Amino acid sequence: MTVLPRLVLLLLLIGLAALVVFPFFAERFYLQLVTKIMVTAILAISLDLLVGYAGMVSFGHAAFFGLAGYALAVLQRDFGLVLLWTTLPAVLAVCGVAALIVGWFSIRTSGIYFIMITLAFAQMLYYYFNDSRAFGGSDGMFIDTKPTIEIFGFELVSLRNRIAFYYVTLGALVASYLIVRMILLSPFGRVIAAIRINEPRARALGYATRNYKLACFVIAGMLAGLAGYLGAAQYGVINPAFLSWHQSGQALVVVILGGMGTLFGPVLGAFVLTLLEEFVSGLTERWLVVIGAFVIAVVLLLPGGIASLLVRLRFGRRMQPAP
Amino acid sequence: MPIKSISAATRRRFLKGAAAAAGAAVFIPAPFAIGQAAKVKLGVLLPYSGTYAALGHNITDAMILAINEAGGTLGGRPVEYVKVDSEADPSKAAANTNKLVVGEKVDFLTGPVHSGVAMAMAKIVREEGTITVVSNAGADAVTREMCAANIFRTSFSNWQTCFPMGPEMLKRGHKRVVSITWNYAAGQEMIGAFRESFAANGGTIVKEMLVPFPNVEFQALLTEIASLKPDAVFSFFAGGGAVKFVKDYAAAGLKTSIPLFGSGFLTDGTLPAQGAAAEGIVTTLHYADSLDNPVNKKFREAFKKATNRDADVYAVQGYDTGKLLMHGMTAVKGDTGAKKEIMAAMRGATLDSPRGKFTFSKAQNPVQDIYLREVKNGDNVVIGVAHKALADPARGCTLA
């Protein structure tokens, strides 16, 4: 992780450049599609921090994604907030607090129990929103006004503009990537890696491992909240299905498919899986078989995900996420 | 059948994107400009996988049947069906709608089955202006708060299917009832409509039971119903849940002592699976398979011939969707550019449907007869009209 292989770095930069110029050529639909993919990529990055680096396999990560959407909808409906400067921090705070609570309980367990307890919390949130009339029940809520950036009442950027939304999302993606990378390179990141490899040893060395895991869980939850904020704002819709275990499973698929513990892999995974779904679902009604078979094939044949393909091409061995 | 999968269009679109990138962008205006033969794009957003796949197929096939019966054209133009699998997943609804409306630039949009999907879909087409026909989802809001000039519905509002049952049950002397449904929006709307007419006329709902969706373990609540001893039970479930509820209800011995009423979906498309347990259940719905009118007979035969399946209420809704689109397009002779005229024609349509003639309310929801049906010998037999030409109150709809 310390240094990206040059080939990968080059590919990433080319990809970033392509994304930057994309709006100049793309039709509106593709603009929105890529925006959606970038939102998924942010979610995948946050999950990779948790799964790939801290070794905490969460099967309920979509809970924070969906919660962010609901928080945005409620802030707008009940508090009339539309400014990005006010809603985004508030939404992130809500997700952070939720992750703190869920994490505080969850990090006491590990392995499959961690998988299951995160699922349990996500299901609880799912049912909470599904059953509550105040939040629109199973039909969900609308976010009617897109967030705007204003200075002294003068509107600088409105996310109503799809191109502006695209660039804000791209910015959020790049920022998420850099922030997580920064965290991984920091002293904190080294502790997280050590905990993943051998938690009792890290504890015996003097680290209050639970605090570090909890901090990591909260960071990942807030980043998922960032993705959820953008995801809900993009189409202006939020409903319980955004928190369902299918969504959490899908996010895991994206991370593993892309290559967990590589950070850029999950971003690739988001692009590959979404585009594959777009393509195959148009070819056949039985497209879920194809996706299922694809997932199985990746698990069996390419356990390191797409990223391992890139890195293996270059080095002939799997990349080791070292602190 | 001129069904086209979305991929061809997608691929073409990629090429088009590439062409645009090369600086050779060719802007193609409305297909109409090229000539009468240009295809009309009809977007279909329905579930083709998962729990609701059967509904999706019946709606689609019947809609195509209606259009094919009239020569396979809309206003003289051939039709290109662009189908997207909604998976009945509300979290994908917005993106899927977007794919059809923005990506495929369809002229018309129809679907979906799931109310949550319908809400997301309505939100987008309100902004985009695509003429949309909701062919199943009953969420009240679609033709209330969310109503718009370009949103039509050929199915029903949840309110409509249950509202007539209140007076009917009182007429039969059931004053104390228990209601039971899944705890989700459609269930709450249905029970709410029933409560509205039942309580207003002097009935008492002893208890409103809500089962977590899609939980199908009813035993505990059946025991409670047995101990509450109401005069009758009013319920709404659909699909697998409806089958299980009706069977459990009978198996618990409640059927003989406490009559079961419900929204028509309780016994529609589920009777073969429910068997004898469903005998005697009285429901209200805007259709019944055995409805005795020539249009229905003809439709059912044609559908059977075309698909080798029996038609049901969903197929009828699909069929009427096709009819409504034809009506609108015939009025403008296929000129999809004349949106206003198309919508006006659709709004003023009187459809001679298998369910009987119906018109559209100001909110563009059917004004239709709601039938009273009773299960006899494994069939929903129409025993009367519970409410003649019932219109949804359309509260909150601003369409004049």
Add this chain to the structure above:
Amino acid sequence: MDLSFLLIQSLNSIQYGFLLFLVASGLTLIFGIMGIINLAHGSFYMIGAYLAYWLNLKTGNLLLAIAIGLPLTIGLGLVVERLAIGFLYSRDHLYQVLLTYGLILILNEMQRILWGNDVHGVPVPDVLAASVPLTQTQSYPVYRFFISAACIAVAAAMYLVIHKTRLGMTIRAGAVNREMVQILGIDVGRLFAIVFSLGAALAAFSGMLSAPVNSVYPGMGEQILIISFVVVVIGGIGSILGAFVGAMLIGFVDTFGKVLVPEIAGIAVYALMAVVLLWRPQGLFGGRPA
């Protein structure tokens, strides 16, 4: 709330608990012995139900349908184990979750291709079609008692197999220490194949048994999957006894939750699971950290 009401609700709870146990026991067996998280367990349940429906249609006898269907599901379990699961034993849980997630998608489509999307009912066999009156208004179907009896029989059979037979001995040894079994010269690959197909057959069996009371419909597998995971996790992964206690707990919480606090009934079982895991992170009877 009077006493008879309470008793009948308890009966409901226990009966539901038995059914959950039957589904969950296969899941916990597969995890306990093989260390595999099988998300596709619910799909086997669904396949069992569809097989019961289909074979019952062909043979006209549910018991015969079950007799024919069971070997089929054992065979399917073997195929899945050989073609997919078998490659995952040394891999992280994460990959198992993912692979079996992919399996769900495929098996669901198989069901649609083979049997379509309709909801089906399976008639209760004539011999068991009667009902026992409990109160003036409510009676209890004999078939439900039959399900409970079958669950008890299966539980007893599992107990006997695990504690009294050679296969059971290896299974127990394998659950405690996988390397040990290998050292003893037992073909672990074969053992795992047997266990996996048995687990799959258990799921299918519960699907078959409950088909007459549950009806048969697409997507039924995923519903039961999540709840049986909750059962297994509460009981402690790998513990048959734990699965039993967990199933009963869920039976009671779900039943009484629906009646007493319907507003949060959807949350109740998950809250129970969270509480248990906080109190005992390994589940009630889970010894081995997973």
Add this chain to the structure above:
Amino acid sequence: MADSGRAGTILEAVGLSKQFGALAAVNNVTLGFESGRVHAVIGPNGAGKTTFLNLLSGEMRPSAGNVRFKGQDITGAPPNRISRLGIGRSYQRTNIFLALTCLENCWIAAQSRLPSSMRFVRPAHRLTSVREQAERALATCGLAGRAGTVAAAMSYGEQRQLEIGMMLAARPQLLMLDEPLAGMGHDESLQVIDLLRRLAADHTLILIEHDMDAVFSIADRITVMVNGEVLETGSIEQIRGSPAVQEAYLGREDAE
């Protein structure tokens, strides 16, 4: 050798017990460890030595009794807190970060002495003091040349050395070593014994070891544990001469 001039008690167990069901793995042990000394704990397998160490290092909570470090009660404190007080420990079964390189292993240990590692912004590799500390520890344990080697790729003996290096990188005052020589070849053993002797110059050492030659060559004091209880504590000579030890321990060992 050790500075025996100011031999205050640094770590103290008072009435320490650990029950596993009916079994008392450690039974009412009262024992003091003097600052700057090498104190070996010996005894037959199953005597409760490792459990005793686990109670001292916080890995396990005692059923009864107290642990005091420099007069402060640390009974039941979690291992991370005890580690931060300046107590380092190595394990009977090698317990290192196998996927990391030697330097990274020691780095993690050295970094644990920062007031907090909840630092998210500056890259870790800029922490020069941590790096120096880690490199020094590597050099001390004799692995200076293998800084970039992934731990999993090293021999068992080297891994044991690395574990000592990690312990040192955390700069503890008191070291607890659980069978540091177990499974080592002769030459490797000699190296480690030599290392331990050097460490004894400025650390307090608690040592569990089966290699009696090694124990007698470096220990100042010896405690013999049998069946979870302290049989005898004293100097090498005292232990050698103790009839009780002869009978209960050395005698038994012959029979093993």
